[in-house]
Amino acid sequence: MKGIRRFLVFILTAAVIFTAGCGIKDEDTSKTPGTDETEYSAITTTLVGGSPSGVWFMLSTAIAESLGKTYSGSIMHPTPGNNYANLFRINDYEVEFALTHSSLAFDSVNAKGQFEEKFENIGAIASFYPSVMQLAFKKDLGIETFLDIIDNKIPVRMSIGSDGGVAHNTLMKLLGEYDLTIEDLEEWGCRIYLAGNKDSAELFSDGVIDGMFKVASAPTPTMTQTGSNEDMVFVKFEDDVIQKLVDNCGYTPITIPAGTYKFGMEDVKSVTTFTILGASLQTPEKNAYMVTKAICENLEYISSVHSSLEGISLESLVIDMGMPLHPGAARYYREIGVID
Numbered sequence: 001m002k003g004i005r006r007f008l009v010f011i012l013t014a015a016v017i018f019t020a021g022c023g024i025k026d027e028d029t030s031k032t033p034g035t036d037e038t039e040y041s042a043i044t045t046t047l048v049g050g051s052p053s054g055v056w057f058m059l060s061t062a063i064a065e066s067l068g069k070t071y072s073g074s075i076m077h078p079t080p081g082n083n084y085a086n087l088f089r090i091n092d093y094e095v096e097f098a099l100t101h102s103s104l105a106f107d108s109v110n111a112k113g114q115f116e117e118k119f120e121n122i123g124a125i126a127s128f129y130p131s132v133m134q135l136a137f138k139k140d141l142g143i144e145t146f147l148d149i150i151d152n153k154i155p156v157r158m159s160i161g162s163d164g165g166v167a168h169n170t171l172m173k174l175l176g177e178y179d180l181t182i183e184d185l186e187e188w189g190c191r192i193y194l195a196g197n198k199d200s201a202e203l204f205s206d207g208v209i210d211g212m213f214k215v216a217s218a219p220t221p222t223m224t225q226t227g228s229n230e231d232m233v234f235v236k237f238e239d240d241v242i243q244k245l246v247d248n249c250g251y252t253p254i255t256i257p258a259g260t261y262k263f264g265m266e267d268v269k270s271v272t273t274f275t276i277l278g279a280s281l282q283t284p285e286k287n288a289y290m291v292t293k294a295i296c297e298n299l300e301y302i303s304s305v306h307s308s309l310e311g312i313s314l315e316s317l318v319i320d321m322g323m324p325l326h327p328g329a330a331r332y333y334r335e336i337g338v339i340d
Contacts, residue, residue, distance in 0.1 A: 042073030043287055047097040047277075048081030048089060055217075056099050056275070058305045059128065063277070063291070066298035071290055084114065084164050087278070091119040096283040097291065101166050102127065103173075103273035105322030106250025113169065113249075121281045123326030125288060126295050126317040129308045130272035132218040132254055133170055135235040136227065136263065137211035145236045150178055155189030158211035159200040166273060167215040168194070170251075174237075177244045197222040204230070211235075215273065217308040219260050227263045234264040245271045252320045274319075279326045288328025296336065314338050 047063060050056035060078035067076045076097075081089070086098035087108045107113035108122065137143050141154065149156055161167035175181055182192055193200075193209055197220075203209045204226050214220050226232065234256075245251045251271035258266050277295075279288050295302065296314055303309045318325070318338055325333070333339045 040071060040286065040290055042071055042075075043067075043290060044075045044077075045097060045283075045287060045291075046077045046079060046095045047099070048079050048086050048095050049099045050081060050083065052080050055129075055306050055308050059275070059302070059309065060099065062298075062302045062305045063295060066302060067291055067294040070294040070297055074290070076291075082164065083166055084169070087115075087119060087122065090278055090280040090283075091121045093121065093280045093282040095280070096287060097125065097277060097279050100276060100278055101131065101273045102252075102276050102320050102322035103250050104166070104169065105276060105278060109323045110250075113173065114164075119323075122278050122323055123281050123288070123329070124321035124323050125277040125279050125292055125326055125329045127319055127321050128275045128277070128312060128317075129217065130252070130254065130274050131166060131215045132256060132272045133174070133237070133251075133270045134214045134216070134218060134220065134223065134256065135211065135237075136223055136232050136261070137235060139231045139233045139263075141210060143211075143233065143235055145238065146174070146241070147238055150180065153188040155191075156185075156211055157191040157193070157209045158213050159193040159195040159203060159209050160213045161194065161215070162196060163194045167213055170215045170273070171213055173245060173249045174241070177241050177248075201226060218256050223261060227261050232261075232263040234261060234268055236268055237270060239269060242269050242271055250322050274321070276321050278323065279329075281326065283326070283328075285326075285328035285331070288326045289332050290328075292329040292332040296332070 047060050049060035064076035064078050067074045081098060083100045083104055086100045087104060089095050090098045108115045108119040111118045135146065137156065143149060143154060148154065160171050172182065186192065193203060195203055200212050201222050204212070212223060214223060242253060246253050251273055254270055254272040256264065256268040256270055258264060295317070299312065299314065303312050314336065315338060318333055330339065
């Protein structure tokens with residue numbers, strides 16, 4: 001009997017010790033992520049980008065590969081998306097990460113443009129490269145400035161990219177500074193084509209359009225190709241309108257240098273919007289921290305996947321995002337001294 005009692009006492013004592021040990025372990029793992037690198041176990045997440053080709057596809061893939069390289073076993077699924085719709089998806093926490101543009105992010109957090117309500121559930125991870133507002137027409141139209149089109153009601157025919165795309169969105173904002181809409185242009189005979197790069201080039205060569213409105217890297221291949229075969233002119237924008245786009249719409253001023261295109265003989269002032277990576281604020285801080293670190297530690301590789309990404313640096317990753325940093329990203333940038 002005494003032997004049985006001793007055995008029961010031993011079992012109960014062991015159980016108490018085991019339970020106490022479990023309590024200590026639970027308390028330790030509740031520490032703020034980042035205080036101990038061993039806490040960063042592999043994650044599986046999703047990044048929505050753009051079409052399944054082009055710069056955004058390559059950037060999404062590079063970020064996913066960087067995460068797996070930095071945190072072994074981690075998986076990020078790059079999936080197609082749309083820069084405008086992507087903001088809704090992270091705000092609603094349908095996905096954790098998404099690519100978009102800084103000008104659209106600015107609209108979303110300020111309830112401007114196509115956004116009727118403020119988005120309060122999104123934060124920025126990194127800013128990558130600028131997409132510049134550019135407009136070029138056949139030279140024989142006699143257009144030198146954007147104001148020429150408006151003052152003379154010239155019935156231009158131009159492509160503006162996909163419906164709801166960044167160029168379409170930018171053109172609506174540009175016209176808004178003149179108290180005009182795309183419908184107003186169409187009333188005096190303008191023809192607006194929702195056509196991408198390949199279709200725009202074909203439309204131009206077939207004589208269907210005589211100009212292109214782009215928001216893309218400068219130089220952009222479609223304009224370079226078209227300008228090599230046609231006598232074109234690069235259209236200038238008025239200084240006060242440029243400033244309004246900066247002040248009211250979250251764009252960044254930029255100058256397109258002379259010689260960017262063979263038909264661009266002078267510097268042209270314009271604005272740019274940046275491709276950025278955003279995340280839902282419901283995305284765990286740990287996940288945002290890990291993705292940010294993966295980007296920073298693999299910056300040389302990421303910058304090599306496309307010419308648009310050349311020249312990015314740790315400092316450039318935090319400029320002109322259009323929305324506040326995600327707490328996980330902010331913590332990593334503070335740790336490496338990029339921000340205070």
